[in-house]
Amino acid sequence: MKHLKNTRQTVLKASRAYYTNRAYYEDLLAQRQRRIAVLNKRELDFLEHAFSAHATHPVSDVLDVACGSGRHVFELAKRGYECTGLDYTPERIQIARERAKREGLSVKLLQGDATRLSYDNEFDAALALYVLFLLPNDDDVLKCLSLINCALRPGGILVCNIGNPFYNGKQWFSLKAIHEGLHITEDRAPGIHGTEIARIREFDPMHGVAWWQETSIIEAPDGTHVFRDRQRLRLFTYWDIIHYLQVAGFKEIKCYPDWEINSRKKPKAEKLVFVSRKD
Numbered sequence: 001m002k003h004l005k006n007t008r009q010t011v012l013k014a015s016r017a018y019y020t021n022r023a024y025y026e027d028l029l030a031q032r033q034r035r036i037a038v039l040n041k042r043e044l045d046f047l048e049h050a051f052s053a054h055a056t057h058p059v060s061d062v063l064d065v066a067c068g069s070g071r072h073v074f075e076l077a078k079r080g081y082e083c084t085g086l087d088y089t090p091e092r093i094q095i096a097r098e099r100a101k102r103e104g105l106s107v108k109l110l111q112g113d114a115t116r117l118s119y120d121n122e123f124d125a126a127l128a129l130y131v132l133f134l135l136p137n138d139d140d141v142l143k144c145l146s147l148i149n150c151a152l153r154p155g156g157i158l159v160c161n162i163g164n165p166f167y168n169g170k171q172w173f174s175l176k177a178i179h180e181g182l183h184i185t186e187d188r189a190p191g192i193h194g195t196e197i198a199r200i201r202e203f204d205p206m207h208g209v210a211w212w213q214e215t216s217i218i219e220a221p222d223g224t225h226v227f228r229d230r231q232r233l234r235l236f237t238y239w240d241i242i243h244y245l246q247v248a249g250f251k252e253i254k255c256y257p258d259w260e261i262n263s264r265k266k267p268k269a270e271k272l273v274f275v276s277r278k279d
């Protein structure tokens with residue numbers, strides 16, 4: 001097995017290739033799959049709850065760091081928020097721009113790196129969803145969270161999330177998934193069928209880092225495609241994120257298991273969602 005380097009450039013290049021290859025098809029699935037519509041609504045309802053329960057003033061301007069093809073910013077824009085979405089993969093931003101045009105939605109969409117944000121007191125809320133695990137190293141995670149803190153107005157909030165490494169079920173990146181070997185998942189929607197065969201390699205338990213290698217076979221309206229890619233993944237624990245949020249200057253940090261508003265203690269939740277406030 002070829003050793004995979006963890007340098008910043010290698011990690012960013014791998015992630016960009018992964019999302020470039022899948023950009024069009026992920027967006028198509030997201031538009032056509034009922035499961036994703038249900039998940040989106042659940043996450044959006046949660047976000048609005050977090051805005052009203054945790055920010056000290058009404059939320060109007062929202063920054064989505066690593067917005068992908070815009071599933072959160074578009075729904076927030078429809079609900080009346082002023083949104084800015086930024087993503088590292090230009091192809092995803094391009095797809096988001098086309099969708100904004102098609103649907104007549106006004107959202108600012110920019111290509112950019114989550115660790116190189118340059119905003120100052122401009123937003124009431126920020127999102128960093130399904131992205132922290134992809135940042136090249138822990139210094140970058142801290143940099144990203146600190147820059148988001150700068151981007152927020154006092155009293156504004158950040159909503160970010162991680163996969164829980166102690167989750168016991170299928171489908172999400174966890175210690176269990178690492179030990180199980182091969183993962184095969186299927187995604188279907190009218191006119192599109194994706195099969196992903198994934199394996200986690202080179203898990204480094206000291207640093208909580210691994211490489212995810214995936215072969216995707218996509219049968220879509222424009223033909224059948226096979227992509228072979230890899231991504232570096234960082235497994236964070238609850239305590240890692242609390243620590244990074246505190247060092248980045250956030251206060252009043254609350255963790256919600258699996259997007260549940262009435263959060264009960266659930267150490268084996270699949271996803272942990274953190275809401276934290278800038279003083």
Ligand SMILES: C[S@@+](CC[C@H](N)C(=O)[O-])C[C@H]1O[C@@H](n2cnc3c(N)ncnc32)[C@H](O)[C@@H]1O
Pocket residue numbers: 015016019065066067068069071072086087088089092112113114115128129130131134135
């Ligand atoms: C799993 S997707 C999540 C997208 C979106 N937040 C969502 O929930 O649908 C991860 C996204 O992070 C982006 N990404 C990875 N590294 C990044 C970085 N350093 N800066 C900004 N975006 C990044 C990828 O291009 C990809 O669109």
